Amino acid sequence: MLEPQGEAGQMQLDLVYLSIYIMVFVCVIVLAIFTYVLIRFRQKPGDNTIPKQVEGSTKLEILWTVVPIILLAILAVPTLKSTFTLAAKPPKAEQPVEVKVTAHQYWWEFEYPELGIKTAQELHIPTGKKVHLELTSVDVVHSFWVPSLAGKTDLIPGRKNTMWMKADKPGTYEGRCAELCGASHALMNFHVVAEKPEEFQKWVKQRQKPSSQPQTAQEKEGKKVFAQNCMGCHAIDGAGLKGPGNKGPNLAGFGDRDKIAGLLENNPENLNKWLHNPQNVKPGAHMPAIDFLKKKDLDALEAYLESLK
């Protein structure tokens, strides 16, 4: 947060500094007066006179009412300005990237309505462009926070909040849920992958293409296992795998993701750990343990998921 990597983050940090400067200013003056009074009016040895008793002072009352009002106004004006600027939809001329963010206990869904892409846990954005986010939740209140880029903005069921952010440089930026939302709140991580516009376009093209087809016999078997067991909650865009539900993340391009469930390094061993006992990794997650499959079928499912590009 203290090293912002884009315009929105910089605006927010400027507000933090402004409030710190005001606080330091108030602290210094109050402590200076305090120190002066302690020394100047301390009881001298042998002096037992009681000081003059004063009750009420209109001058002082006005002073300590007006000064805080002025200080709060100095803080409030830029804060309100930034709040509205950051929530406003960037003009069409700037060609912002539209993303709908939906929070679930405990994962993030990212949909690019103009590009026809739906993904989870990894938000890909182009550098140097504003990304306009429309934020909502399906269950409880969450909060979207990418410390070095922007946030925090609440995701509230039945409501749409908006914000935009921008990354100046390519990189991977950590994202967090910043609102206590249940047992795995602290594990509700995601990341933002900011890429040069050409790289981002490549990613978009890749995601818009039909999903890679299973190659080996095991992967083909895994696709069947998925169709029979997972489609109540999950879909895989581009692979023709769409069931009744979308309770769980869309797994298109799963093999390309860095992390499983936003937490574990994406490798077969961790995928096995996750499928076997999701509660161990993310307590309270709605993902059931896949312990009812034969080892052969589970291996096939894992091979298929890791093959998805």
Ligand code: CUA
């Ligand atoms: Cu979602 Cu905390």
